[in-house]
Every structure is written in structure tokens, then in C-alpha cells.
Amino acid sequence: MTTALLLSGGMDSISIAWWLRPEVALTIDYGQKPAEAEIVAAAHVTQLLGISHEVIRVDCSSLGSGDMAGTAPDAAAPVSEWWPFRNQLLVTLAGMAAVRRGVSRLLIGALATDGAHADGRPAFVELASQLMAMQEGGIVVEAPAIKFDAVELVRRSGIDQGTLAWAHSCHTGNFACGRCRGCTKHFNTWQALGWTPH
Numbered sequence: 001m002t003t004a005l006l007l008s009g010g011m012d013s014i015s016i017a018w019w020l021r022p023e024v025a026l027t028i029d030y031g032q033k034p035a036e037a038e039i040v041a042a043a044h045v046t047q048l049l050g051i052s053h054e055v056i057r058v059d060c061s062s063l064g065s066g067d068m069a070g071t072a073p074d075a076a077a078p079v080s081e082w083w084p085f086r087n088q089l090l091v092t093l094a095g096m097a098a099v100r101r102g103v104s105r106l107l108i109g110a111l112a113t114d115g116a117h118a119d120g121r122p123a124f125v126e127l128a129s130q131l132m133a134m135q136e137g138g139i140v141v142e143a144p145a146i147k148f149d150a151v152e153l154v155r156r157s158g159i160d161q162g163t164l165a166w167a168h169s170c171h172t173g174n175f176a177c178g179r180c181r182g183c184t185k186h187f188n189t190w191q192a193l194g195w196t197p198h
Contacts, residue, residue, distance in 0.1 A: 004103040006094045009038030011167040012109040019157035025053045026094045031061025032068040037174035041166045067171035081171040087119035099137035110143040150189040
């Protein structure tokens with residue numbers, strides 16, 4: 001069974017890559033502001049771990065909203081970085097690349113704390129998996145860290161500080177703004193672990 005990971009280059013997906021060592025990692029530039037920094041982080045970690053890495057570029061910037069699109073959040077947004085149907089889009093694009101590689105299992109980095117938006121909840125993962133599995137290729141979607149928060153995931157993964165320091169968590173651009181929800185989560189996670197943020 002070949003496993004692929006949707007690797008954003010953030011703390012959560014990098015920790016999962018370290019923990020589960022999938023054969024393939026897929027990073028998607030869908031037009032988000034921090035795309036290039038996410039790709040650099042993902043490429044470094046996959047090279048370190050010896051994981052095959054593919055970057056998929058599909059410009060959906062005209063459809064985005066919120067921090068990652070550099071615009072005001074949509075009226076339906078539950079949190080400032082919400083991009084309409086983002087996880088559904090990413091799972092679909094990753095599946096399109098994964099099926100030609102013979103991947104049967106696609107991992108995503110949803111955590112227990114991602115329930116602030118519907119596509120971060122267990123019900124979404126289950127339905128997305130059913131939808132992918134019933135199509136040609138029969139890919140199942142799993143969120144192996146869905147019961148953990150970020151601190152619990154980092155501890156469970158056993159990742160070292162030097163590797164995790166490559167993670168890019170900012171939602172607004174290629175350099176950490178220090179103010180967005182991604183930067184705040186990054187700082188708070190490192191602090192809770194008793195580590196010095198890089």
C-alpha cells in the first residue's frame with residue numbers, strides 16, 4: 001500500500017511526515033500568499049527524510065479569501081484564514097496526482113483543534129474518504145492526528161527541534177508576520193514544548 005501525505009510545510013504536516021514516513025509527499029501551490037515558503041520547507045524536510053516530493057501548482061487565488069489570499073475574510077468565514085472549500089480542493093488536487101502514482105492512502109494534517117471550520121472535522125475526513133474511495137483509484141483519506149492538538153502531535157511524532165524549525169506557519173506571506181493565527185499557533189506550540197522558537 002503506497003501512502004502519500006498532503007505536506008503543506010507547516011508544523012502539523014512536517015510532524016506527520018517525520019512520524020509516519022510516507023512514500024510520497026504532495027505540496028500544493030494553489031495561489032496562497034505563503035506558497036513559496038511552504039514549498040521550501042516541505043522540500044527540505046522531504047529531502048532530509050528521503051521522501052519523494054511533488055509540487056502541484058494550480059492558481060486558485062481568484063477564488064480565495066482571508067489571510068492566505070491577502071483579502072478580507074468571506075462573510076461565511078469561521079476564522080480569519082478560511083478559504084472556501086480549501087481542504088476539499090486540496091484533497092481533490094492531491095488525489096489527482098496520487099492516483100497516477102498508484103497511491104492508495106492519502107494522509108492530511110487535520111488536528112482536533114481544526115474543528116473551528118467544517119473541513120477540519122472528522123466528519124469531513126470520513127466523507128472525503130468515501131467520495132475518493134468510490135472513484136477510480138480507490139484512494140482512502142485519513143487524518144492520523146485528528147485526535148491530537150499541535151503539542152500532542154509534535155510529542156507523538158518524536159520530531160527534533162532542528163527539523164521542526166523548518167516549518168512555515170504564517171498565513172499571510174513568505175516571512176513570519178508574528179500576528180496571524182498560524183504564527184500565534186507556532187509560537188504557542190514551541191512555548192508549550194519548552195523549546196525556543198526559531
